[in-house]
Amino acid sequence: MRGLPWFAKVYLVAVIGAALGLLGHGVVSGRFAPLDWSTLLVLALLFLVCESMPTLLSVRQAAVSVSFSAALAAVVLLGADGAALVGMTAMLSVHPGLSPVKRLFNGSQFAICGYAAGGVYQWLGGTPHVPDVAGFDDLILPFAGAAAVFVPLNFALIAVILVATGQADQVPLRGLAQFMVSYLGYATFGLLIAGLWATVSSISAVLVLIPLFVARWAFGQYLAQQRSYDATIAALCQAVETKDYYTRGHCTRVSQASGMIAEEIGMGPERLRAIRYAGMLHDVGKLGVPTKVLQKEGPLTEEEFAAIQLHPMRGLEIVRGIDFLDEAFAGIMHHHERVDGKGYPMGLAGDEIPEFARIIAVADAFDAMTSDRSYRNARPIEVATAELRKGAGTQFDPVMVSAFVKALERDGWEPPRKVVPPPADDAETTIKDHDDPTMPIQVVAER
Numbered sequence: 486m487r488g489l490p491w492f493a494k495v496y497l498v499a500v501i502g503a504a505l506g507l508l509g510h511g512v513v514s515g516r517f518a519p520l521d522w523s524t525l526l527v528l529a530l531l532f533l534v535c536e537s538m539p540t541l542l543s544v545r546q547a548a549v550s551v552s553f554s555a556a557l558a559a560v561v562l563l564g565a566d567g568a569a570l571v572g573m574t575a576m577l578s579v580h581p582g583l584s585p586v587k588r589l590f591n592g593s594q595f596a597i598c599g600y601a602a603g604g605v606y607q608w609l610g611g612t613p614h615v616p617d618v619a620g621f622d623d624l625i626l627p628f629a630g631a632a633a634v635f636v637p638l639n640f641a642l643i644a645v646i647l648v649a650t651g652q653a654d655q656v657p658l659r660g661l662a663q664f665m666v667s668y669l670g671y672a673t674f675g676l677l678i679a680g681l682w683a684t685v686s687s688i689s690a691v692l693v694l695i696p697l698f699v700a701r702w703a704f705g706q707y708l709a710q711q712r713s714y715d716a717t718i719a720a721l722c723q724a725v726e727t728k729d730y731y732t733r734g735h736c737t738r739v740s741q742a743s744g745m746i747a748e749e750i751g752m753g754p755e756r757l758r759a760i761r762y763a764g765m766l767h768d769v770g771k772l773g774v775p776t777k778v779l780q781k782e783g784p785l786t787e788e789e790f791a792a793i794q795l796h797p798m799r800g801l802e803i804v805r806g807i808d809f810l811d812e813a814f815a816g817i818m819h820h821h822e823r824v825d826g827k828g829y830p831m832g833l834a835g836d837e838i839p840e841f842a843r844i845i846a847v848a849d850a851f852d853a854m855t856s857d858r859s860y861r862n863a864r865p866i867e868v869a870t871a872e873l874r875k876g877a878g879t880q881f882d883p884v885m886v887s888a889f890v891k892a893l894e895r896d897g898w899e900p901p902r903k904v905v906p907p908p909a910d911d912a913e914t915t916i917k918d919h920d921d922p923t924m925p926i927q928v929v930a931e932r
């Protein structure tokens with residue numbers, strides 16, 4: 486508790502106090518006496534097993550468990566008091582290093598959720614009992630009500646403590662609807678456990694949860710695979726960025742800005758992931774451009790400029806073997822095309838340019854303008870967006886420009902920190918940036 490803000494302490498005490506008060510009242514008033522303790526024990530064990538084996542929802546988000554399937558089964562089989570007791574067992578879960586206060590809070594919030602869900606279940610006409618086949622239909626509405634209270638309440642109780650302890654970034658607000666729907670889907674396993682209880686008793690829990698555990702294991706494997714993809718991409722980016730001291734972080738920011746545009750125009754999760762990869766890797770072809778060309782002072786010869794113009798093709802050659810990149814290839818290959826057809830490498834125009842490439846072109850130019858370069862300081866965001874608007878319809882796709890401006894107004898943008906110039910000869914720098922629309926590369930005819 487030490488070191489927590491006062492409102493976090495008050496909140497913790499309130500949640501723990503409410504749960505202990507609830508359970509204490511149950512003991513004193515004898516409400517727990519008629520419960521079927523063997524059912525309660527099986528469900529509590531099941532709850533503990535699930536709670537002790539959380540699954541990562543995504544690479545960045547906190548781990549969550551599907552233990553509430555057992556808590557919701559308890560709502561049907563034992564009622565509000567039984568569900569509260571099952572929920573309280575979360576404090577005994579196997580999480581090495583979890584402090585006693587966190588354990589107590591976790592158990593308490595589950596106990597409150599179980600009790601509230603049980604109350605709603607009974608309010609909607611459900612009676613706590615072992616259901617038979619004939620009465621199964623009558624369970625559905627009260628159970629749906631219980632799940633609709635349990636899941637959001639559980640989310641809210643945890644979200645408040647995360648916000649109060651300065652971990653607001655762990656609250657999965659983005660994609661919240663998808664998160665809730667998937668959890669309500671998991672909740673139906675509780676109904677299945679309860680429905681099968683009359684026939685196969687406690688084995689129903691095992692029958693229902695085996696496929697669930699297999700699904701969770703498969704999801705864990707998928708996440709591990711995603712992490713290795715991310716690490717591969719990050720390594721390639723780092724290789725590109727060592728070519729120029731001033732472009733460090735550029736790949737990541739282009740990826741972020743591309744993601745903002747893609748979200749704004751309503752891309753689905755799979756394509757969003759692909760566009761982020763494409764943003765990270767858009768300039769990977771610079772690895773194939775001679776460093777002496779990238780670092781040359783003064784105008785380039787036509788031959789040298791041609792070497793720079795080849796970098797999208799080189800990029801494609803480098804990453805062609807990575808099959809998970811899929812649609813990202815088009816983004817890498819065409820990110821320097823212009824909607825007026827004057828870009829490179831193919832001179833595509835308008836809708837001929839793949840959507841990924843039209844997105845990256847905007848994100849790329851924006852980050853180049855709002856970052857320090859060896860030959861100028863970063864330009865303010867307003868200047869960069871004005872430049873994007875100026876180029877809309879000629880260099881950039883106007884739809885992508887307005888989507889980006891909209892996303893920027895809503896979400897803001899954190900420009901990169903000021904670059905401290907490196908000591909001479911200590912870092913690779915270039916004196917031109919092919920992404921900067923305000924300072925086109927000078928080319929002279931060879932004599």
Ligand SMILES: [Fe+2]
Pocket residue numbers: 767768796820821919920
């Ligand atoms: Fe590029």
